[in-house]
Amino acid sequence: xxxxxxxxxxxxxxxxxxxxxxxxxxxxxxxxxxxxxxxxxxxxxxxxxxxxxxxxxxxxxxxxxxxxxxxxxxxxxxxxxxxxxxxxxxxxxxxxxxxxxxxxxxxxxxxxxxxxxxxxxxxxxxxxxxxxxxxxxxxxxxxxxxxxxxxxxxxxxxxxxxxxxxxxxxxxxxxxxxxxxxxxxxxxxxxxxxxxxxxxxxxxxxxxxxxxxxxxxxxxxxxxxxxxxxxxxxxxxxxxxxxxxxxxxxxxxxxxxxxxxxxxxxxxxxxxxxxxxxxxxxxxxxxxxxxxxxxxxxxxxxxxxxxxxxxxxxxxxxxxxxxxxxxxxxxxxxxxxxxxxxxxxxxxxxxxxxxxxxxxxxxxxxxxxxxxxxxxxxxxxxxxxxxxxxxxxxxxxxxxxxxx
Numbered sequence: 001x002x003x004x005x006x007x008x009x010x011x012x013x014x015x016x017x018x019x020x021x022x023x024x025x026x027x028x029x030x031x032x033x034x035x036x037x038x039x040x041x042x043x044x045x046x047x048x049x050x051x052x053x054x055x056x057x058x059x060x061x062x063x064x065x066x067x068x069x070x071x072x073x074x075x076x077x078x079x080x081x082x083x084x085x086x087x088x089x090x091x092x093x094x095x096x097x098x099x100x101x102x103x104x105x106x107x108x109x110x111x112x113x114x115x116x117x118x119x120x121x122x123x124x125x126x127x128x129x130x131x132x133x134x135x136x137x138x139x140x141x142x143x144x145x146x147x148x149x150x151x152x153x154x155x156x157x158x159x160x161x162x163x164x165x166x167x168x169x170x171x172x173x174x175x176x177x178x179x180x181x182x183x184x185x186x187x188x189x190x191x192x193x194x195x196x197x198x199x200x201x202x203x204x205x206x207x208x209x210x211x212x213x214x215x216x217x218x219x220x221x222x223x224x225x226x227x228x229x230x231x232x233x234x235x236x237x238x239x240x241x242x243x244x245x246x247x248x249x250x251x252x253x254x255x256x257x258x259x260x261x262x263x264x265x266x267x268x269x270x271x272x273x274x275x276x277x278x279x280x281x282x283x284x285x286x287x288x289x290x291x292x293x294x295x296x297x298x299x300x301x302x303x304x305x306x307x308x309x310x311x312x313x314x315x316x317x318x319x320x321x322x323x324x325x326x327x328x329x330x331x332x333x334x335x336x337x338x339x340x341x342x343x344x345x346x347x348x349x350x351x352x353x354x355x356x357x358x359x360x361x362x363x364x365x366x367x368x369x370x371x372x373x374x375x376x377x378x379x380x381x382x383x384x385x386x387x388x389x390x391x392x393x394x395x396x397x398x399x400x401x402x403x404x
Contacts, residue, residue: 002183002186002187003129003187003189004141005187006183006184006186006187007122007125007141007142008141008144009145009180009182009183009184010122010145010180010181010184011122011141011142011145011149012145012146012148012152012180013078013118013149013176013180013181014115014118014119014145014146014149015145015146015148015150015151015152015153016150016152016153016173016176016177016180017081017085017111017112017115017153017173018046018115018149018153018154019150019151019152019153019154019155019157020153020154020157020173021108021111022150022154025042028093028097029097032093032094032097032098033097034097034101038101042105042108045105045108045109045112047109047112048112048113048117049112049116049119049347050344050347050348050351051344052116052117052120052343052344053340053341053343053344055117055120056120056336056337056340056341057200057202057203057334059073059120059121059124059337060124060192060194060202060333060334060335060336060337063192064076067191069121069124069192069194070121070122070128070189070192071121071125071184071189073117073118073121074118074121074122074125074181074184075181075184077114077115077117077118077121078114078118078177078178078181079177079181081111081114081118081177082174082175082177082178083174084107084110084111085173085177086171087107088104088107088170089166089167089170089171089174090167092166092167093166119340119343120336120339120340121336123335123339123340123343124192124335124336125189126138126142126327127327127330127335127339128189128192128335129190130327132328135270135324135327136266136267136268136270136271136320137267137271138267138327139263139267139270139319139320139321139323139324139327140263140264140265140266140268140320141264141267142263143263143266143267143316143319143320143323144260144263144264144316147256147259147260147263148260151252153173155252155256157172157173193332193333194333202333202334203334203337203341206331206334206337206338206341209329209331210392211390211392214386214387214390215329216342216345217383218380218383218384218386218387218392219322219326219345219346219349220346220348220349221349221376221380221383222279222318222322222346222380222384223318223322223349223350223353224349224352224353224380225286225287225290225353225373225374225376225377225378225379225380226286226290226315226318226377227350227353227354227357228353228354228356228357228360228372228373228376229290229293229357229369229370229373229374230290230311230315231353231357231358232357232361232366232369232370233293233308233311234247234251236296236361236366237250237296237298237304239366240296240297240298241298242298250304250305250308251308254305254308254309255309256312258308258309258312258316259313259315259316260316261313261316262312262314262315262316262317262320263316263317263319263320264316265313265317266278266282266317266318266319266320267320267324269317270320270321275321275324275325275393275394276388276393276394278317278321278324279318279321279322279325279384279393280381280385282314282317282321283318283377283380283381283384284377285313285314285317285318286311286314286315286318286377287374287377287378287381288310288314289307289310289311289313289314289315290311290374290377291370292307292311293366293370294367294370294371295367296366325393327339328394329342357369360372360373
């Protein structure tokens with residue numbers, strides 16, 4: 001039970017900065033008169049999430065405290081992130097925007113660096129301490145915990161921003177970062193065994209595993225269609241006359257609840273259905289979910305709610321299934337490096353898909369765009385099936401079933 005509490009709090013903590021700075025900062029920056037181009041470029045400060053595979057092997061070979069390969073990195077990174085939030089809180093947001101934008105950008109980059117490094121160690125801890133039968137639920141907990149953190153910081157905290165102000169909001173965020181680490185002190189992870197090979201050859205050996213390139217193609221394409229399609233949901237609803245307040249209810253509250261249910265249900269079903277059936281079935285469901293956006297009319301709220309609920313449930317289920325097989329793919333002594341590499345492929349795929357989505361919607365219209373997104377999911381379906389045929393995805397993991 002201790003490891004489950006520790007994991008859900010650690011993933012919740014990861015969602016806090018992204019929720020706050022992703023939701024509140026663009027509005028605050030715009031209120032201070034910052035140019036839209038600069039606001040858009042600030043998204044590049046999340047680059048550490050796409051590049052974390054570069055330094056991930058170091059976490060498999062370096063312990064900051066004696067024999068504490070996972071907890072040492074997690075605790076240090078969380079506390080560094082909390083300290084950085086306190087530094088940001090000490091200076092008014094007006095100063096950061098008008099005079100200290102370069103320093104502010106550097107600090108936010110460091111914040112992403114700390115949290116992404118914490119994520120490397122947390123994912124490795126999960127891989128090493130969850131048995132095969134627990135991994136489905138574990139990845140449901142991962143997705144759910146991150147979503148809860150995003151909603152707490154990007155929804156609840158932002159809603160009360162007028163009460164707390166810049167300083168109070170960031171100090172509260174820092175306090176939550178520290179509190180979220182406390183359950184880890186009561187959980188002693190399985191001892192990590194260091195491989196004797198040099199760091200970089202060990203990391204590069206991942207590409208020499210059987211079917212490595214087909215595997216990377218599969219995880220690149222698996223969420224590509226979903227990321228490509230869903231990027232245009234908010235612009236489409238706006239063009240249909242849906243207000244920001246309505247969007248908050250539809251996507252923030254109802255969509256969040258549906259996504260949370262999908263993540264937990266998907267994690268549970270992975271163990272019941274097996275990896276192969278879950279990946280294929282959830283991806284097919286995601287295809288139909290994207291098609292449910294066809295013919296959306298701003299006056300038909302039932303259609304809008306139905307599409308949003310279906311898409312969020314399917315997305316949560318598919319993500320939980322994908323993360324589970326990514327854990328299975330990790331080698332015994334290099335879980336941090338292997339999982340980080342795979343998750344970076346997923347992140348990069350999402351960035352590319354999102355950047356192309358606007359061109360698609362403009363050229364094809366919203367209906368044509370969502371049809372293309374569904375086709376991309378079908379393409380991914382064939383790649384998953386090819387991976388199944390090559391025995392890269394097995395219903396029962398070959399790894400040890402022993403629980404910790």
